[in-house]
Every structure is written in structure tokens, then in C-alpha cells.
Amino acid sequence: MIDVNDTGPAAGWETGEALELLRSEFPGGILREERFRGQTTIVVPRERALEMLAYLRDTEGCAFDFLTDVTAVHWPAREKPFEVVWHLYSFPRNVRLRVKVELGADEEAPSVVELWPAAGWLERECYDMFGVRFDGHPDLRRILMPADFAGWPLRKEFPLKC
Amino acid sequence: MSEPLELQGADRDEGTVVLNMGPSHPSTHGVLRLVLDVDGEVVTRCRADIGFLHRGFEKIAENKTWTQFITWTDRMDYLAPVSNNVAWALAVEKLLGIEVPERARVLRVLLCEMARVSAHLLWLGTHALDLGAATVFFYTFQQREILYDLYERLTGARFTTSTVRIGGMARDIPEGWLDDVRAFADQVTKVIDECDRLLTRNRIWLGRTQDVGIISREDAIAWGCTGPVLRGSGVEWDVRRAQPYLDYDQYDFEVPVGTVGDVYDRYLVRMEEMRQSVRIIRQAIERMPDGPLNADAPKVVLPPKEKVLTSMEALIHHFVIVTEGFHPPEGEVYHAIEAPKGELGFYIVSDGGPSAYRCRIRPAAFVNLQVIEKIAVGQMIPDVVGIIGSLDPVMGEVDR
Numbered sequence: 001m002i003d004v005n006d007t008g009p010a011a012g013w014e015t016g017e018a019l020e021l022l023r024s025e026f027p028g029g030i031l032r033e034e035r036f037r038g039q040t041t042i043v044v045p046r047e048r049a050l051e052m053l054a055y056l057r058d059t060e061g062c063a064f065d066f067l068t069d070v071t072a073v074h075w076p077a078r079e080k081p082f083e084v085v086w087h088l089y090s091f092p093r094n095v096r097l098r099v100k101v102e103l104g105a106d107e108e109a110p111s112v113v114e115l116w117p118a119a120g121w122l123e124r125e126c127y128d129m130f131g132v133r134f135d136g137h138p139d140l141r142r143i144l145m146p147a148d149f150a151g152w153p154l155r156k157e158f159p160l161k162c
Numbered sequence: 163m164s165e166p167l168e169l170q171g172a173d174r175d176e177g178t179v180v181l182n183m184g185p186s187h188p189s190t191h192g193v194l195r196l197v198l199d200v201d202g203e204v205v206t207r208c209r210a211d212i213g214f215l216h217r218g219f220e221k222i223a224e225n226k227t228w229t230q231f232i233t234w235t236d237r238m239d240y241l242a243p244v245s246n247n248v249a250w251a252l253a254v255e256k257l258l259g260i261e262v263p264e265r266a267r268v269l270r271v272l273l274c275e276m277a278r279v280s281a282h283l284l285w286l287g288t289h290a291l292d293l294g295a296a297t298v299f300f301y302t303f304q305q306r307e308i309l310y311d312l313y314e315r316l317t318g319a320r321f322t323t324s325t326v327r328i329g330g331m332a333r334d335i336p337e338g339w340l341d342d343v344r345a346f347a348d349q350v351t352k353v354i355d356e357c358d359r360l361l362t363r364n365r366i367w368l369g370r371t372q373d374v375g376i377i378s379r380e381d382a383i384a385w386g387c388t389g390p391v392l393r394g395s396g397v398e399w400d401v402r403r404a405q406p407y408l409d410y411d412q413y414d415f416e417v418p419v420g421t422v423g424d425v426y427d428r429y430l431v432r433m434e435e436m437r438q439s440v441r442i443i444r445q446a447i448e449r450m451p452d453g454p455l456n457a458d459a460p461k462v463v464l465p466p467k468e469k470v471l472t473s474m475e476a477l478i479h480h481f482v483i484v485t486e487g488f489h490p491p492e493g494e495v496y497h498a499i500e501a502p503k504g505e506l507g508f509y510i511v512s513d514g515g516p517s518a519y520r521c522r523i524r525p526a527a528f529v530n531l532q533v534i535e536k537i538a539v540g541q542m543i544p545d546v547v548g549i550i551g552s553l554d555p556v557m558g559e560v561d562r
Binding site: 011012036037039041065066067068069071073074085087091094096098116117118120121122125129142143144145146147153154158160 | 166167212213216218220221222224225256257259381383384385386397399404405493494495496498505507509511519520522524528529532536561562
């Protein structure tokens with residue numbers, strides 16, 4: 001998915017030295033780096049994601065102090081069918097970054113509630129819609145669907161209409 | 163697991179009462195349910211129960227073409243439907259790698275700022291009404307009627323506008339419309355000033371809003387707040403300034419910022435935003451260039467109807483776009499705008515098909531509302547009403 005017409009980072013996505021710093025602190029930690037329409041995505045291993053995200057938040061030169069969004073994508077044909085996607089933003093550097101992990105069917109994603117409280121409801125919605133669990137979330141329960149609802153609506157096998 | 167929310171969690175001492183607020187309540191601004199643990203008049207715990215207006219938009223987006231989904235975007239933040247239309251179109255256009263011509267960009271800015279004024283007028287009217295100032299409600303709603311008339315003349319609908327298309331706009335400006343928008347801009351400032359005179363230095367208003375629901379600067383950032391909620395807490399950040407789209411860097415406007423982060427500051431920020439939006443509206447009217455309204459992208463934008471019946475190429479394009487839709491490349495983008503509620507973003511994953519593989523709506527109002535579970539604690543029940551108003555949740559966007 002590397003953009004063959006890559007003309008460089010889009011405005012607001014110039015990660016600059018952040019990825020270099022991340023690479024040197026976590027050798028082998030960036031499994032894949034992709035760029036499309038100037039936006040940068042990095043894929044990191046599930047086991048290291050929490051510490052890498054903490055590094056991105058706390059290190060000068062990265063300074064991703066704002067969590068824009070947490071969500072998931074379901075790819076049923078893949079061996080690891082779930083992607084959990086974090087969109088980060090840095091106020092001091094005015095830069096966005098997309099970070100992903102790939103999860104097997106029963107694997108849990110790390111909760112980032114301790115890093116950014118904003119993740120509280122965002123992770124609950126991922127759980128509600130996809131059934132993806134977040135290890136360390138203090139109150140992981142449904143948020144939009146009724147509490148006794150059965151099924152994970154945004155999974156591909158869940159029908160649009162019943 | 164299916165124990166009702168009000169019974170969940172605990173250690174309640176004898177003085178605590180569990181109060182259910184909503185979802186059917188005049189002051190919750192839609193179908194919001196708050197379960198409040200109260201000790202006398204003071205809230206000791208606040209939990210929100212949302213999802214009453216959840217309609218499954220993200221699932222629906224996977225089953226509609228890129229153009230068909232525009233009608234669903236109207237129904238997210240339904241106080242500013244055009245804003246959502248524009249946000250979606252910009253995200254899809256980013257995916258496609260196309261840019262609309264200048265006339266469409268200026269028209270979209272004009273409509274977005276009119277939507278901002280419309281949303282903030284409604285916020286002001288309902289917020290003031292909740293806190294007892296009923297007169298303001300009537301003044302602001304009367305102004306919104308004028309806006310609704312303007313929208314209806316342009317788009318055919320007062321409210322569910324769906325006026326944006328991928329690659330341009332659905333229809334061009336009717337005769338005399340711009341003059342009437344200018345006339346609206348000239349007189350709405352007088353009404354904002356009148357509301358300002360009624361509230362801003364009013365002892366009761368100050369008593370109800372100052373030092374209520376304070377969100378510190380650090381909390382606002384940590385809890386993901388955006389828009390007036392973030393700016394009220396002193397963070398000078400606006401997507402239009404930080405990551406401009408639609409040539410916003412060429413317009414002259416201020417971004418108002420608060421200091422304390424209380425309900426009063428968020429009120430002041432939104433009041434000033436309305437005035438700044440009027441400034442932008444005037445500039446957009448002056449700027450409106452002639453020229454095409456739609457991008458030159460024959461595989462995306464429908465050809466003019468006259469051509470369809472005379473040109474073979476146009477006929478084929480029309481047929482394919484209508485029956486099958488267009489196919490963006492495989493890839494993913496995130497694009498956000500400064501909607502009236504805050505940062506409204508779309509994260510779209512495309513697999514090269516005629517609809518989104520995954521359409522994630524980054525809902526400003528949803529993230530902003532979360533902070534109420536923190537700031538309502540320690541406040542009195544009537545303050546909760548003020549806090550809800552100041553966070554300005556629109557359940558259409560919160561629940562989708």
C-alpha cells in the first residue's frame with residue numbers, strides 16, 4: 001500500500017524525527033511503515049504497542065500529547081483479522097500519526113486509558129462494535145448498544161439487517 | 163452483566179440517592195441519559211448512558227456508495243448538516259486525490275460558516291433556556307428560521323441539506339441568494355449583541371455559569387476535547403488554523419480562547435465564534451468567484467445532463483457513476499474539519515470498491531461528552547444542566 005506517487009508527507013503529517021527516535025528506542029519495533037496521500041501509518045507489534053505509544057506521548061521530538069481517535073477494522077480473510085488503529089496528534093509540533101496493531105481473533109489490545117483518558121469511551125465503542133478487548137481498561141462494557149445485546153455489529157459477518 | 167446501570171457499582175452509603183436524568187428530559191439536549199449519584203444536592207458520581215440514537219451509520223456506510231452516504235451525514239450533527247456533508251466530501255476527495263475548484267471551495271466555506279452560526283444559535287437558545295433565560299431562545303430560533311429559508315432556496319431542504327457532492331456541489335447558487343445571505347449576516351450580529359446584553363453581564367447568568375464545570379487545560383487535552391470545549395480551557399487550537407482546508411488560511415478571522423475553562427468561558431467562546439463566522443461569511447461572499455462548481459473528474463462527477471443525451475462518453479460516464487459508483491484507489495485517509503462541535507473527522511479505509519470498506523466517524527461531540535463523568539462530580543444538580551449545555555452534545559453525532 002506504499003504510494004508509488006509519494007510526493008512526501010501531507011501538510012500536518014510531517015512526522016520529522018519522531019519515527020527516527022522511535023526506531024532507535026525500539027529496534028525492530030516498526031513492522032511496517034506506509035504512506036498514502038501523504039499520511040503516515042506505522043504498524044507495531046501488539047506486545048510493544050503500549051510502551052511505544054507512551055514513548056510517542058512523552059518524548060520531546062514526538063510529543064503526541066493528544067489522542068484523536070481509537071478504532072478498529074475487521075479483515076476476516078486475514079490471519080490476524082483485527083486492526084486497532086490509533087490516531088495521534090501533537091499540539092506542540094502540529095503533526096498527526098496513525099499507529100496500528102494487528103490482532104488475532106482472541107487477542108487483546110492494550111488499553112491506553114492511563115496515557116490518554118479520552119480512550120475510555122473510544123475503547124468501549126471498539127469493544128461494543130467489534131468485540132475487541134482492551135487489556136487494562138477499567139470499565140470495558142458496551143456503550144452504544146444495549147447492555148444485553150448479543151453480537152458484534154461492525155464485524156463483517158454481522159448482517160446489515162436482521 | 164445485564165444489571166441496570168443505576169444498580170451497578172457499589173458502595174453506596176446511606177445518604178446517596180441515585181437519580182436518573184433522561185433520556186427523555188428537557189435539558190439533556192436530546193436522548194442523553196445521566197445516572198447521577200447524589201448526596202443531597204451534590205453529585206458524587208455521574209455516569210452517562212448513551213446510544214439511544216445509535217442508528218449504525220458506520221455499518222451503513224459499508225453498504226452504500228460514496229455518494230449515497232452523503233444523506234446519512236446530514237443526520238449526524240443535525241444542527242449543522244452542511245458541515246458534516248463537507249467533512250465527508252473532503253475526506254473522500256482526499257482519498258481520490260481530487261480538489262474541487264475555487265467556486266466550490268468558497269461556497270463550502272460559506273455554507274460551513276452559516277452552519278456554525280446556525281448550530282451556535284441553537285446552542286445559545288437552548289443553553290439559555292435551560293438556565294432560565296427563555297427570551298434568548300426565541301430570538302435565536304427566529305434567526306435560525308432565516309437560515310433555514312436560505313438553505314431551502316439553495317438545496318431544496320431546510321435541514322437535511324445533502325448539498326455537497328464528491329467533487330463539487332449538487333447545485334449552484336440561485337439568483338439573489340448571496341444578497342440575502344449578506345442581509346442575514348448584517349442583521350444577525352444585532353441579535354447576537356442583544357443576547358450578549360441580556361446574558362454576559364447578567365448577575366444570574368454569571369452566578370449560574372462562572373466557576374461551574376471547570377475543565378483544566380491539561381484535562382481538556384488528555385480527555386480529547388476539541389472545539390469550543392478545548393478553546394474555553396485556554397488551548398488556542400482550531401483545525402481551520404492548524405491544518406487548513408478549503409483555503410481557510412486565506413480568510414481573516416480570530417479564534418477566541420478562554421482562560422478558566424468554566425461554563426461561562428465556553429459561552430463566551432461560542433458567542434465570539436458566531437461573530438467571527440459572520441466575518442468569514444462576508445469575506446466568502448466578496449470572494450465568490452465565477453467558474454466551474456465541480457472538479458474536472460469525469461469518472462467521479464456526473465456530467466451535465468445536456469451532454470448525457472448528446473455525447474456518448476458522457477452517457478457512459480453517467481451510466482457507470484449512477485449504477486455502480488466510482489472506485490477510489492485502495493488506501494486509507496483521515497481528514498478532519500473544524501465542525502461547530504469540534505474536530506469532526508472521517509477515517510476511511512478503501513478496498514478499491516464502490517463503497518467504504520470501513521468508515522470511521524471521529525465524533526467530536528462523543529469525545530467532548532465523556533468529560534462530563536469527571537467534571538459533574540462535586541457540582542450541584544442544577545449545575546449539571548449548565549454543564550451539559552456548555553459541552554453542547556448533539557446525540558446524532560454522539561451516537562451515530
